[in-house]
Amino acid sequence: MTAASCPPVSTLTPARVVARVFLPFAAGYFLSYLYRTINAVLSPYLVAELGLNAADLGLLTSVYFISFGAFQLPLGLLLDRFGPRRVEASLLLLAAVGAVLFARSHSAGELILGRALIGLGVSGCLMASFKAFVVWFPTARLPAVNGWVLASGGLGALAATAPVEWALRMTDWRGLFSLLAVLSFLAALALLLAVPERRGEVAAEDLRRQWQGLMAIFRSPLFWRTAPGSVLSQASFLSIQGLWAGPWLRDVAGLDRVAAADGLFWVAAAMVGGFLGMGQLAYRLSRRGVPPGVVSAVGMALFMLVQLALLCGLRPLLPLLLLFGFFGTSGVLNYAVLTQAFPPLLAGRVNTALNLLVFIVAFAGQWGMGAIINQWPGANGGYAETGYQWAFGGALLLQALTWVWLLRGLWRRA
Numbered sequence: 001m002t003a004a005s006c007p008p009v010s011t012l013t014p015a016r017v018v019a020r021v022f023l024p025f026a027a028g029y030f031l032s033y034l035y036r037t038i039n040a041v042l043s044p045y046l047v048a049e050l051g052l053n054a055a056d057l058g059l060l061t062s063v064y065f066i067s068f069g070a071f072q073l074p075l076g077l078l079l080d081r082f083g084p085r086r087v088e089a090s091l092l093l094l095a096a097v098g099a100v101l102f103a104r105s106h107s108a109g110e111l112i113l114g115r116a117l118i119g120l121g122v123s124g125c126l127m128a129s130f131k132a133f134v135v136w137f138p139t140a141r142l143p144a145v146n147g148w149v150l151a152s153g154g155l156g157a158l159a160a161t162a163p164v165e166w167a168l169r170m171t172d173w174r175g176l177f178s179l180l181a182v183l184s185f186l187a188a189l190a191l192l193l194a195v196p197e198r199r200g201e202v203a204a205e206d207l208r209r210q211w212q213g214l215m216a217i218f219r220s221p222l223f224w225r226t227a228p229g230s231v232l233s234q235a236s237f238l239s240i241q242g243l244w245a246g247p248w249l250r251d252v253a254g255l256d257r258v259a260a261a262d263g264l265f266w267v268a269a270a271m272v273g274g275f276l277g278m279g280q281l282a283y284r285l286s287r288r289g290v291p292p293g294v295v296s297a298v299g300m301a302l303f304m305l306v307q308l309a310l311l312c313g314l315r316p317l318l319p320l321l322l323l324f325g326f327f328g329t330s331g332v333l334n335y336a337v338l339t340q341a342f343p344p345l346l347a348g349r350v351n352t353a354l355n356l357l358v359f360i361v362a363f364a365g366q367w368g369m370g371a372i373i374n375q376w377p378g379a380n381g382g383y384a385e386t387g388y389q390w391a392f393g394g395a396l397l398l399q400a401l402t403w404v405w406l407l408r409g410l411w412r413r414a
Contacts (some may be wrong), residue, residue, distance in 0.1 A: 033156030058370020069359025095121025154272030225409030270325030299330025
C-alpha cells in the first residue's frame with residue numbers, strides 16, 4: 001500500500017501513527033547521527049590509508065556540517081511547501097549517493113565530496129521529523145515525541161562507536177559505507193511508501209511571504225539574545241563528540257582504539273539520556289514556574305564545567321564522559337524556547353534558522369580545532385596534549401562569552 005492509497009487518516013490508530021509516521025522519520029534521524037559521528041572511530045583507518053593530517057581530517061569531517069547547514073534555509077521553505085515526506089525521502093537518496101562515492105574514494109578530495117553529499121542528504125532528517133509530528137501528534141505530546149526522535153539520533157551515535165569498531169573486524173570502512181548507502185536508500189523508500197499524506201503539511205503562503213517570515217526571524221532581537229549561547233554550546237559538542245573526542249581519548253587519555261570506541265559509546269549513551277532527561281526535566285519544571293530557557297542555561301553551565309574538568313585532567317574519566325554526553329544536549333532545549341516565542345506558522349523556519357547557525361559554527365569549529373591540534377604533533381602519529389588544550393580551551397572560552405549574553409537575555413525577559 002502506497003502513501004497515495006493509504007486509508008483515511010481518521011482510521012489510523014495511535015499505534016499505526018507511531019509505526020507509519022514516527023518510525024520512518026526516526027530511522028532517517030538515526031542514520032543522520034550515525035553519519036555525523038562515525039569518523040571519530042574511522043579516523044585512524046582513514047589516516048593510515050590516505051595519509052591525512054589533523055587539518056585534513058578536520059576538513060573532511062566538518063564539511064558534513066557546512067553542506068548540512070547551508071541547506072537549512074531552503075529546507076524550511078521546501079518543508080512548508082512540499083511536506084516532510086517527499087523532501088526527506090528525496091534528500092536521503094542524495095545521502096545514499098554520497099555514501100557510495102565515499103566508499104569508492106581514493107583521495108581526500110573525493111572523500112570530501114562524498115561527505116558533503118551525505119551532509120546535504122541528511123540535512124532534513126530532524127527538521128522534517130519536527131514538521132511531521134506537528135501535523136500528526138497532539139500538541140501536548142510534542143515534547144515527548146521530539147525527545148524520542150532525538151533519542152533515536154543518540155542511538156545512531158551509539159551505533160557509530162563500539163559497534164562500528166566491531167564491524168570493522170568483519171569488513172573495512174569502504175564496506176561499511178556501502179552498507180550505509182543501502183540503508184539510506186531503504187529509509188527513503190520507507191518514507192515514500194509508509195508515511196501517509198495529511199492536510200496541514202503544506203503551507204498556503206506563497207514563496208515571497210515565506211521569505212518575509214524568515215527574514216523577520218533574523219531581524220528579531222529575541223532570536224539573537226537566545227541563539228548565540230545555544231549555537232556555541234551545540235557546535236562545540238558536535239565538533240568534539242563527532243570527531244575530536246576519539247583522537248583525544250587515544251592521544252591524551254592514553255586509550256587504545258577499542259577502549260576509545262568504548263569511551264565514545266558511553267558519551268553517546270549519556271547523550272540519549274540527555275535528550276530524554278533534559279526535555280522531561282524542562283517540562284516538569286515549567287509546571288512549577290521555571291522557564292525552559294533557565295533549565296537550558298543551567299545545563300549549559302554544567303556542560304562548560306565538565307569540559308574544564310576534562311581539560312584540567314581530572315579523573316576518573318568515565319563519570320566525566322557521561323556528564324559530557326548528558327549536559328552536551330542542554331542547548332537543544334532552545335529550539336522549543338524560540339519556537340514558542342514566534343507564531344506557529346513560523347515554527348519550521350525558526351528551527352531551520354537556528355540549525356543553520358549551529359552547523360556553520362560546527363563546521364568552523366571542527367575544522368579550526370584540527371588546524372590548531374595539527375600545530376603540536378606528538379609521538380606515534382598522534383598529537384600532543386597542548387594542541388587539544390588550545391583547541392578545546394578556545395571553544396570553551398567562546399561558550400562562556402555567549403552564555404553570559406544568554407543570561408542577559410533571560411534577565412531582560414524576566
